Amino acid sequence: MNSNRKFLRFFDSEEYEKVVPESDEQKKVAPPLFQQPYPEDAKLIDLIPPEKFTIGKTPFLDLVNSRISRRKYTEEPIFLEELSFLLWCTQGIKKILKSRLGVKRTVPSAGAKSPLETYLVVNRVDGLEPGLYRYISFTHQLMYIKQTDDAEEKIGELAFNQKFVGRAPLIFCWTAVPYRTEWRYTILSHKFIAIDLGIVSQSLYMACEAINLGTVAIGYYEQNKMDELFELDSDEEFVVLLAPVGKYKEEKKLSEFFKYPKREITPEDLAKLIGKYKRKNEVEFIVKDDNLVVKVGEFEEILDPYNETEFIGEFSSRALRFEFTEKGKPEKVIVLTTEDEIVELEYLE
Template identity: 40%
Template sequence: MERTKYRFLDRSDQEKGLPQPPLELPKNPGKPVIDLPKPTDLVIPPIDLRMAIERRRSVRSYERMPLSLVELSFLLWCTQGVKKVHGTQVTFRTVPSAGSRHAFETYLLVNDVHGLVPGLYRFLALSHSLQRISDDPSLHIDITHACFDQDFIMRCGVAFLWTAIPYRMTWRYGERGFRDLHLDAGHVCQNLYLAAEAIGCGVCAVAAFDDDIMASILGIDGVNHFLIYLATIGKSEKEK
């Protein structure tokens, strides 16, 4: 924290005139892409904002009921949905981000979503679609172990895994940008908590995981691209 105070910062790469990093990672060649229901076509039951806030809590027990593709599309839209693209430089999304840098990629551990093969997916926010990365049947077990055996991860419908590409942020803000990454992660996860209330789901945020093992599972280097936060979601158990 001390070394990211403004008095210690050098000129950022943006100030030096260096080109900015891409808005999104490219698609993986040869991996299937699945179109999601368009945000404009989503029909989601309305919910009062105060009610959503009052109901919000962490939920670790889920009904054995799949999420629909419409519900997943809604959750992805609420957490990283692109409302507007300004050229190749800026995206305006459904969550705030310092300088509209939006340094996150969203990976999904799909356990039980109607119409999707269980496995690992990446959300392509610019086209509002999914790309399947892996259908390894032991993936949910590996990720649970990497999260210190928090076994509700295996029982959720889907887990959102947010990774950070720090240079998207530090290109503009230098080392100070690492603070912004963690603030942005909070914005994204809170949107997931509140959006879940509209579709009868519960969420549990998870910050305890082995960084290196998770990087290996996701196929990222853990330095220039690392897991920053994750959250499980599933249908809430009915009160008895």
């Protein structure tokens, strides 16, 4: 573990002299290409150019304040202008350096080396055949790669079974081509590439937010199987991050779920809530250090009180509400799940 941490560090100048090797640039090796080549007869689709965008005018502070990871998408397709906008905001090219030693994009990159490529899994984009595509940033076009069978299910499985990833209308899959950065920065490159990727990912979050789409960075995926899906030469280019994109369902407001106003609570209030409830799994509520804790198997979560019978969760649920019979006996817990569904748990003891 500690040896992996070193990758995040830089060097003092004396150490730098000792450990950083001569680069291919210093050895006068020809610079790499800043876009992966593609066949002459590739099927290319023109995207809408940035000067024609009619979308994305939301004020910056609104984007900053509203951005969250969004994992629940509607069935609606994405429009080509929306896709063009997202690709432009994340990897659009503004200038190719005269020296041919790099490209200037809408996002910064160490040494303008731009070591990333953008691949797409298209499930539902208006006017595009479903399948795999690659962004050809030099000409702001899309290259059709091929069809995929059962893409929705397959991509969900390849995202370590995070099914919502496959169900999105569109999935960004970024690859790294490390040599573009290594040509100049040798062993310093890998931290820079990771930072470049973070910048691109955040740009996608903000671009989505600006046009009322939702996304989430997905770091858990089957590395080799994803590389095989795009037929990559994985010594030179491999997938580094996924991001599903879609129109999102607005979360229910908690104020619509809660029945009573917010109130301070006492340890005596909590004691009344201890008990076991069941629907599919058994769920237990206990009190620890004056906190109400929900237990599902080994998993425990401290709940945030809203009032003496209503609570807010983070992972186990969005919120829950205890209900009692007229005689004051515990009856059930109504749960607002993280998927925004309502589920009832029967009181057991």
